[in-house]
Amino acid sequence: MKAIRLVTPTQPLVDADLDPPPLGASDVEVRIEAAGICRSDVHYRAGTRPVPTLPITPGHEVAGTIAAVGSEVSDRAVGDRVAVHYLMSCGQCDPCRAGLEQFCTTGTMLGLSRDGGYAESVTVPARNAFQIPDSLPIEVAAIMMCSSATSLHALRKGRFVPGESVAVFGCGGLGISAIKIAFALGAVEVHAVDINPEKLAVAEALGAVAVPFDRADSVTADVALELVGLPATMKAAVDSLAVQGRAVAVGITHEPFPLDSFSDLVLREAEVIGSSDHLASEVAELIDMVDRNLIDLSDVVTATVPLEATSINHAMDQLENFEGGIRTVITP
Template identity: 55%
Template sequence: MKALRLVATRQPLELHDIPVPEIGDGDVLVRVRAAGICHSDVHYRAGASPAHPLPLTLGHEVAGEVEAVGKNVSLVRVGDRVCLHYLLCCGDCYYCSTGNEQFCAQGSMIGHYSNGGYAEYIAVPERNAVILPPEIPFEQGAVMMCSSATSFHALRKARLKAGERVAVFGAGGLGMSAIQLAFAFGALDVYAVDINPAKLALAAQYGATPVNARDGDPVTAIRQHTNGRGVDVALELIGLQQTMQQAVQSLGIMGRAVVAGIADKPLVIDTYRELLGKEAEVIGTNDHLLQELPLLIELVRRGKLKLSQVVARTVPLEASPVNAVLDALEQFGGDVRTVIVP
């Protein structure tokens, strides 16, 4: 089968011909119909968050059709449409048993520590294959598995309540889902912060108030929009020291800043003015949970979360176009979300 593989860090992905993966008794073989290109893949390619062992097939946003099942598989059948939870875990340890599988000591992640979905086929344990309703296209099912799911988990970590105000720093794939999900959770106002006018225009279509950071300090703009109050929740989805600081500075009294972006520089906080004096919180968010996916999928199925414009374009399973997308993302450019369609 064809697979796009990372052979060495800081090098372009290469298209290889490798064997179709074998499956165990509890596994399923999935024919990949869509694989999202995520900004995390840029970090893996650059070595900022090293992928191993190399060579490795990237891709952790995956949807497709079940091609074959192991003899002990009972929940999915050949032909089922599925999207894949990217965290591989033992299912038995303390963290798995409490629904926090991202901390499983034996855990792994497809496309980061095991072969992912930039390929024609992928094998995963049965528990990782989540049924995808026929109303949801494969392309949307793929991006749900990271960008939407990560935003969903971040908002849950933020303890967002109805009537609160939210700032979303980064109007990319995660940000577009975060905006819509914040409103679904009951947010009164959502402010979308970015420097890309096209992305801000799309955010406005979803009901957000656009804040163009090229036009001035976004923290000042947010305080003007909120009559000096600040926001209750700020999500940082970019991974820059500056935007992490701005997320914290945009908070009002007892506000919560949730950091999801991966940065290579530390977050610097004025502990009294920005944290203690307001009883504000800075919260880290890590991946998402299998238990969250059924509700997320249902929100998409019911049209509460619309992803048709989030999936900006598709590219084939070829090295040149995929590397070009990764190059653009590395410069914080590119479309909202690009999806590989093998």
């Protein structure tokens, strides 16, 4: 089967021809119809976030149709339309039992520590394949698996409650999802901060207050989500907090940001919180919200590209340079 592989970090992805993945007794094979290109994938390619196994097929925002089921699978069937939860956890270890499956001691992640969605098909445990409503476009289902679910988790980690205000730093796939989810969950106001005027226009059309990054000091919010992964946006997120506000770090950066513990935290009783991935239960919750028409995430997908290394590398270049649309999805 065709797959696009990361062989050497810092180098472009390459076209490859692989054997179809083996199907275990409790697995399903998903014929991939949509795979989102996420900023994390750009970090893997750039070498700024280490990849444990190389070469690897990236891609953790995956949706498609079940093409085969393992001998022990009874609750999924060939032909089911599914979206794939990217964290494969054991369900048995202490973190899993505590509902902290992102910290599973033997967990793996699609497109990082096992081959992912930049391919024609992928094999995953059946319980990671979530059935999606017929009305949900397949490329939107794909981006919900990282962009939207991770935003929902970040709002939860920020202990967002209806009636509060939210600031979203970075209006890419996660940010636009976060704006929609925040409104759906009862935000009174959402500030959208970015450097890209086109992304700000999308955010504004969704009802957010669009704020160019150089005017970020005008923003005040109860919950601030940092979705970019830069020290400057991390600092701006903290600076934006209201009394008892919570800044949630989601973006990937290894660089420290300045924090005045007294003025930034003590005087406002503010908090800085980390948020990693999301839970399978949040994937199910999000699909349910879409099914009940509480949220429409179709604006998040702004471009599609074929399963072909040149097009995919170009889309990743744009993401790396903070250019291009909101989210690009590979449609094999």
